[in-house]
Amino acid sequence: MAYELLYWPSIQGRGEFVRLALEEAGEDYEDVARGPGGVDALMATLKEGPTPSFAPPFLRAEGMTIGQTAAILMYLGERHGLAPQDTAGRLWVHQLQLTIADLVAEAHDTHHPVGSGLYYEDQKAEALRRAQDFTAARVPKFFAYFSGVLGEKDYLLGANVTYADLSLFQLLEGLDYAFPKATARALAQHPNLAALRGRVAARPRIAAYLQSPRRIPFNEEGIFRRYPELDS
Amino acid sequence: MAYELLYWPSIQGRGEFVRLALEEAGEDYEDVARGPGGVDALMATLKEGPTPSFAPPFLRAEGMTIGQTAAILMYLGERHGLAPQDTAGRLWVHQLQLTIADLVAEAHDTHHPVGSGLYYEDQKAEALRRAQDFTAARVPKFFAYFSGVLGEKDYLLGANVTYADLSLFQLLEGLDYAFPKATARALAQHPNLAALRGRVAARPRIAAYLQSPRRIPFNEEGIFRRYPELDS
Structure with missing residues (x-):
């Protein structure tokens, strides 16, 4: 069956975590707002039906x-072998996903520390302070945690890739785009995270996806934005 | 069986969402760090074992x-009748929980917009701006969403209480503590949310809990802090 993904058509954003899971699963999906209906098709359905969403993706x-990204991944993960089947494993991969999501939200707030409805230019002073704390304290702390979980294994849970691995890959890609200096410094402390990133990127379906036009390039409208003044 | 909850002993914080679910379920639990072991018992176990946590609660x-609060609630919800059993219902209640968690995180960031490792006093100017956006834009937007989902039903999913209702109750309690003026204004627009709050508070086990010494009072160390200068 074909899935319908509803997300902003011009950014990776939170939708990218879902796209990566669908790509790794080899599932057909329609990225609705990138089709003829555009953003109108997305907005028309956002609040519709018995389970409306507060925001895309859905x-x-x-x-x-x-x-909610993590709920979508939980669903896809269980259906397509991107999560263990047992209760303990399902909860553990979800716990990891939620921890990844926490750092994603913090990455967003480096450029929007005051309000998501305001322009970056109107909160630049606050962004500088928040980004400094983010690169100096938060990224190293989260990397140490994920590195410890990964250890010498191929993937976070062991030999098999899960949706949390795909999400961690995307997080590392995004941080490297937005904060190349700080991310290189942090990854140098945790070569196993750099290796995981390469391992996910080399998976055949992910590699094909990353080379395809379906992969939207990073840009300054998404979660991970390259504002060189924020990278140190 | 008795559960062991590991969380900071002096605040409601994110642990309170778990406490409310355990109380409503009528389950025995040990709030470990409030026992003789104190915070040492919490810190000693944080990174322990095959599924370490980035932060409490666990x-x-x-x-x-x-x-991760939402993962804990998913587990407890399924075990103790605080969530539907079918896939669609399980996902929907979890989606709502994750949306509640998003506003909880934003509430925290009103007093810590620059960094969670810094004192409020060192980010007061930024906090004023963020709190203004939070009370003027974010709270009304989230309340409109939850009010629309609730409609004329007793609880978010219908006749039966779920962990998302308990969490929404706690969110409303916390916002009312931290931002009494802004919350009263927003609730006046959505009487069904005020009614839900009262309905949860009146549930026998919740009412007993709220009167007990197990309920830690709100204070200025938790997520919801009453700094009158941030309420407008």
Whole structure:
């Protein structure tokens, strides 16, 4: 069956975590707002139906409309072998995903520390302070945690890739785009995270996706933005 | 069986969402760091075992250690009738929980917009700006969403209480403590949310809990802090 992904058409954003899971699963999906309906198709359906979403992304599947990135990944993960089947494993991969999401939210707030409805230019002074704390304290702390979990394994849970690995890959890609200096410094402390990133990028379906026009380039409208003044 | 909850002993914080679910379920639990071991017992176990947590709260149950508030609630919800059993219902209640968690994180950042490792006093100017955006734009937007989902029903999903209702109650309590003026104004627009809050508070086990010494009072160390200068 074909999934329908509803997300902004011009950015990776939070939708990218869902796209990576769908790509790794080899599933057909329609990225609706990138089709002829555009953003209008997205906005028209956001608050629709019995399970409306507060914000994109959301996924239509099997008559359901599922919102919140981590909930969508949990659903896809269980259906497509990107998560363990047992309770303990399902919870653990979800816990890791939620921790990744925490750092993603903090990365967003480096350029929007005052309000998501304001322009970056109107909160630049606050952004400088927040980004400094983010690169100096937060990224190293989260990297140490994920590195410790990964250890010498191929993937976070062991030999098999899960949606949390795909999300950690995307987080590392995004941080490297937005904060190349700080990320290189932090990754140098944790070569196993750099290796995981390469391992995910080399998976055949992910590699093909990254080379395809379906992969939207990073830009300064998404979560991870390259504002050189914020990287130190 | 008795659960072990690992969380800071002197604040409601994110642990309170777990406490409310355990109380509503009528389950025995040990709030470990409030016992003789204190914070040392919490810190000693944070990074321990095969599923370490990045931060409290975490729950020990059936030989598992589960971190991340939403993951803990998903587990407890399914075990204790605080969530539907079917896939669509499980995902929907989790989606709502994650949306509540987003506003909880934003509430925290009103007093810590620059960095969680810095004192409020060292980021007061930024906090004033962020709190203004939070009370003027974010709270009304989230309240409109939750009010629309709730509609005329007793609880978010219908006749039966779920962990998302308990969490929404706690969010409303916290916002009312931290931002009494802004919250009263926003609730006046959505009487069904005020009614939900009262409905949860009146549930026998919740009412007993709120009157007990197990309920830690709100204070200025938790997520929801009453700094009158931030309320407008």
